[in-house]
Amino acid sequence: MSEERVIEALQALSEQDASREASPDVETRLRVQFQSRRRRRAWRRGTVWGVAAAAMIVFLVVANRKPPAPTLVHEVATQAIAVQPEAVPAVAVKTTKRVRKPVMHPQEVVTDFFPLMDPAPPFERGQLLRVELPASAMQMVGLPVREDRLADTVQADVLVGEEGLPRAIRFVSFELK
Amino acid sequence: MSESDEKLLGRMLEGDEEAFTTLYRRRQGPVYRFALHMSGSAAIAEDVTQEVFLALIENGRRFDGSRGPLLSFLYGIARNRVLRRIGKERAGEPVSEEYAGGENLLDDLTRRETVEQVRRAVLSLPEAYREAVVLCDLQNASYEDVAAALECPVGTVRSRLSRGRAMLAQKLAAHVMRSVS
Numbered sequence: 001m002s003e004e005r006v007i008e009a010l011q012a013l014s015e016q017d018a019s020r021e022a023s024p025d026v027e028t029r030l031r032v033q034f035q036s037r038r039r040r041r042a043w044r045r046g047t048v049w050g051v052a053a054a055a056m057i058v059f060l061v062v063a064n065r066k067p068p069a070p071t072l073v074h075e076v077a078t079q080a081i082a083v084q085p086e087a088v089p090a091v092a093v094k095t096t097k098r099v100r101k102p103v104m105h106p107q108e109v110v111t112d113f114f115p116l117m118d119p120a121p122p123f124e125r126g127q128l129l130r131v132e133l134p135a136s137a138m139q140m141v142g143l144p145v146r147e148d149r150l151a152d153t154v155q156a157d158v159l160v161g162e163e164g165l166p167r168a169i170r171f172v173s174f175e176l177k
Numbered sequence: 178m179s180e181s182d183e184k185l186l187g188r189m190l191e192g193d194e195e196a197f198t199t200l201y202r203r204r205q206g207p208v209y210r211f212a213l214h215m216s217g218s219a220a221i222a223e224d225v226t227q228e229v230f231l232a233l234i235e236n237g238r239r240f241d242g243s244r245g246p247l248l249s250f251l252y253g254i255a256r257n258r259v260l261r262r263i264g265k266e267r268a269g270e271p272v273s274e275e276y277a278g279g280e281n282l283l284d285d286l287t288r289r290e291t292v293e294q295v296r297r298a299v300l301s302l303p304e305a306y307r308e309a310v311v312l313c314d315l316q317n318a319s320y321e322d323v324a325a326a327l328e329c330p331v332g333t334v335r336s337r338l339s340r341g342r343a344m345l346a347q348k349l350a351a352h353v354m355r356s357v358s
Binding site: 023 | 219223231299
């Protein structure tokens with residue numbers, strides 16, 4: 001059989017099936033999926049703006065706060081009397097010796113950064129802001145949170161771009177080392 | 178003038194449901210028929226069509242217009258889904274037949290019988306040749322668009338199509354011989 005005949009036969013098949021298509025149910029199911037995804041995106045955007053607002057508030061509070069007075073971990077005052085050489089009048093010397101006890105320093109443990117914009121515009125520079133958020137924010141990026149801990153607060157670093165939009169977030173916990 | 182697929186996709190990704198519906202209605206038919214001709218099963222074709230557009234909703238941003246038109250992108254997704262499905266279900270087992278000549282196929286059979294015989298013959302082709310024949314001859318896609326969908330050079334598409342047509346000629350001729358005898 002010639003190739004022309006084969007092409008002719010294939011065209012007959014193509015013409016016969018030209019009107020075949022997926023049932024209307026498929027379109028209905030897909031539109032439901034589309035609407036569901038659109039709602040998820042809207043919720044996520046809302047959460048992102050919430051995080052951004054929280055970040056800005058924390059930033060403004062931190063920027064306007066006076067630096068705290070330095071605190072000492074431990075202070076011990078001692079008195080010492082200097083040895084009195086004969087030619088020199090006796091002088092009482094009062095010294096203050098500060099002794100630091102060994103302490104456990106909390107060490108930061110951070111997660112990876114999770115992007116908050118999809119797709120993200122080009123990033124050149126930005127600012128990292130430490131904020132406190134409800135633990136439920138961790139669910140936003142897919143991290144597991146126990147139901148009874150959702151109302152707890154967690155610390156997070158929000159990377160804010162030059163244009164003021166939050167680009168990424170990471171969560172912080174502390175371990176004593 | 179109607180809006181291009183790519184513009185509709187852009188609007189769809191911004192959440193425009195009307196753009197999605199327009200794009201779906203424009204392209205579901207070719208995707209469905211491609212899956213149908215590849216699998217021989219209307220149920221698989223329907224499932225694959227749904228999966229393809231679901232993938233577009235979820236991952237439409239992965240489409241790169243420099244690599245081919247959107248329809249090729251959709252065919253590419255459909256191809257992977259169909260091959261996965263028929264790999265599991267083996268809907269169309271290859272028909273092994275002896276080859277013989279014959280020039281009067283369309284004269285010898287009624288049109289309907291011919292069409293069904295062609296359908297079976299296409300389904301019996303090895304997958305690599307089947308997808309080239311289905312896309313080029315049944316979906317009337319250009320070699321370039323088929324190459325983009327199959328992620329292979331245009332020359333490969335041409336050679337697979339040529340080989341696929343030759344195999345079809347042999348299978349259909351064998352059917353004519355059986356019908357005559």
